Amino acid sequence: MARIIVVTSGKGGVGKTTSSAAIGTGLAQRGHSTVIIDFDVGLRNLDLIMGCERRVVYDFVNVINGEATLNQALIKDKRTEGLYILPASQTRDKDALTEEGVAKVLAELKQRFDYIVCDSPAGIEKGAQMALYFADEAIVVTNPEVSSVRDSDRILGILQSKSLRAREGQDAVKEHLLLTRYNPARVSAGEMLSVADVEDILAIPLLGVIPESQDVLKASNQGEPVILNSEALAGQAYSDAVDRLLGEDRAHRFLDEEKQGFFKRLLGGRG
Amino acid sequence: MSSPDFLLKGSTVTVVVLELHQYVPDAFPGLLAERVAQAPALFQGSPVVISLEPLSADDGTAVDLGGMLDHCRDQGLRPIAFRAVPEALQSAATDTGLALLPAGGGRGKPLEMPAESAPEAPEIKVRTEQQPVSSVRPTRTITRPVRSGQQIYAEGGDLIVLAPVSEGAEVLADGNIHIYGALRGRALAGVHGDASARIFCQHMDAELISVAGHFLLSDALGDSILRKPAQVSLDGDVLSVSAL
Numbered sequence: 307m308a309r310i311i312v313v314t315s316g317k318g319g320v321g322k323t324t325s326s327a328a329i330g331t332g333l334a335q336r337g338h339s340t341v342i343i344d345f346d347v348g349l350r351n352l353d354l355i356m357g358c359e360r361r362v363v364y365d366f367v368n369v370i371n372g373e374a375t376l377n378q379a380l381i382k383d384k385r386t387e388g389l390y391i392l393p394a395s396q397t398r399d400k401d402a403l404t405e406e407g408v409a410k411v412l413a414e415l416k417q418r419f420d421y422i423v424c425d426s427p428a429g430i431e432k433g434a435q436m437a438l439y440f441a442d443e444a445i446v447v448t449n450p451e452v453s454s455v456r457d458s459d460r461i462l463g464i465l466q467s468k469s470l471r472a473r474e475g476q477d478a479v480k481e482h483l484l485l486t487r488y489n490p491a492r493v494s495a496g497e498m499l500s501v502a503d504v505e506d507i508l509a510i511p512l513l514g515v516i517p518e519s520q521d522v523l524k525a526s527n528q529g530e531p532v533i534l535n536s537e538a539l540a541g542q543a544y545s546d547a548v549d550r551l552l553g554e555d556r557a558h559r560f561l562d563e564e565k566q567g568f569f570k571r572l573l574g575g576r577g
Numbered sequence: 578m579s580s581p582d583f584l585l586k587g588s589t590v591t592v593v594v595l596e597l598h599q600y601v602p603d604a605f606p607g608l609l610a611e612r613v614a615q616a617p618a619l620f621q622g623s624p625v626v627i628s629l630e631p632l633s634a635d636d637g638t639a640v641d642l643g644g645m646l647d648h649c650r651d652q653g654l655r656p657i658a659f660r661a662v663p664e665a666l667q668s669a670a671t672d673t674g675l676a677l678l679p680a681g682g683g684r685g686k687p688l689e690m691p692a693e694s695a696p697e698a699p700e701i702k703v704r705t706e707q708q709p710v711s712s713v714r715p716t717r718t719i720t721r722p723v724r725s726g727q728q729i730y731a732e733g734g735d736l737i738v739l740a741p742v743s744e745g746a747e748v749l750a751d752g753n754i755h756i757y758g759a760l761r762g763r764a765l766a767g768v769h770g771d772a773s774a775r776i777f778c779q780h781m782d783a784e785l786i787s788v789a790g791h792f793l794l795s796d797a798l799g800d801s802i803l804r805k806p807a808q809v810s811l812d813g814d815v816l817s818v819s820a821l
């Protein structure tokens with residue numbers, strides 16, 4: 307049975323699209339057929355991060371409106387076998403996503419894929435609610451700062467009250483915390499919340515901690531999900547997170563300041 | 578999002594009631610500002626019912642309701658209704674567009690201010706509503722965290738929360754509230770006037786606590802209590818918070 311996973315946050319710019327791209331790619335790399343859907347109608351970011359923006363002809367809204375078939379709109383990823391992208395429309399407004407329309411497309415995708423990853427827009431309003439409505443699992447992307455944690459808390463409340471699972475009284479949406487842009491040095495300096503602080507406030511299981519890293523920006527500029535860069539710590543951290551999502555045990559890494567960096571600073575280096 | 582466009586539901590909310598004993602146009606804005614300054618977090622944007630019940634019959638005609646509402650809004654209050662409008666003011670009250678409520682049976686208590694409160698202004702009393710206490714006590718048990726923006730109310734009984742109550746969340750009970758986790762939001766026990774109700778929590782970091790209409794805000798919690806297991810009870814007219 308296909309699983310629908312929403313990647314959501316409340317707050318904008320915390321790394322939802324980066325994480326959707328990495329996790330979707332990781333699932334496909336491990337042999338699970340996966341589609342990543344861009345729910346951010348009007349902004350359209352996922353195709354850029356996945357490096358397929360030039361191949362977008364039809365989009366999610368075209369399929370909902372019956373202007374294109376799913377096969378016409380799905381973009382096959384060139385690097386990872388079994389991975390597809392369903393891009394958002396750049397031109398239409400968010401009301402183009404109707405509950406019936408989304409339900410119909412998801413039902414069709416469920417026949418073909420093991421995992422359906424939904425990249426949510428920011429906010430807690432209609433667009434974000436539509437992205438999470440049908441979810442079986444939710445990856446709540448949070449940055450280690452108070453406003454992001456507070457928004458994640460709100461979106462968790464919405465998952466509990468406004469998702470289809472909540473409405474129909476089924477088992478609750480399975481929640482995962484993904485802490486991104488984590489900078490251990492700034493945590494030690496008291497400028498950011500620690501993993502423990504965030505876990506304490508949100509009280510949901512930790513899926514992974516992704517370090518703040520230039521490699522992420524580089525990867526998105528090149529249109530290559532960072533998980534494909536196995537040298538990058540952020541790429542390794544996303545790999546661990548995907549393994550955990552699939553039920554494997556992986557110790558959390560990159561929680562402390564890098565030793566190397568510490569010695570560099572000790573020797574008066576540029577850090 | 579599902580088929581019906583809306584649902585109409587009954588719901589209980591705690592509101593601040595401003596009891597007008599007399600209206601002196603020149604004094605009112607200053608007195609109100611003083612009162613609000615004592616607990617800005619409580620009053621900012623909070624819905625307010627203005628009770629005209631205590632007005633004496635001859636005072637009634639003189640009150641400029643529109644002007645008074647403007648002063649309330651200037652202070653960040655959101656008046657939502659008038660209660661017990663005297664005959665002479667009926668049409669003026671209707672013209673303001675607010676709802677008109679009948680005289681209340683509630684025996685509200687004056688709202689408890691933080692320790693540093695200034696002496697009460699005589700013309701303005703703020704209280705919350707109470708109704709007779711029920712003797713039936715079903716308990717409501719919540720096993721998941723209560724999140725920011727959520728409100729949980731245990732009607733007619735106790736509330737047990739086996740998880741944290743987040744900042745921005747609100748839990749209410751007619752009886753006691755037990756929180757086996759951190760309390761970072763608002764907790765209001767005995768909301769219908771049960772003065773024997775208590776609040777218990779594992780980690781006291783509340784934005785607001787209240788028993789039977791007596792409030793305390795977070796800044797009134799001392800270091801000996803903050804982030805520790807604590808209980809809240811009403812000792813006469815004083816809300817007391819002690820370590821567990």
Ligand SMILES: Nc1ncnc2c1ncn2[C@@H]1O[C@H](COP(=O)(O)OP(=O)(O)OP(=O)(O)O)[C@@H](O)[C@H]1O
Nearest residue numbers: 318319320321322323324428487517518519522523
């Ligand atoms: N681990 C990281 N280290 C450094 N930069 C990161 C990291 N994760 C994300 N970023 C950067 O943060 C910015 C926002 O990321 P992204 O677009 O994934 O966020 P989003 O939550 O999808 O934003 P929106 O709410 O606008 O949809 C991008 O510039 C991205 O490169």
Ligand SMILES: [Mg+2]
Nearest residue numbers: 322323346351
């Ligand atoms: Mg995005």
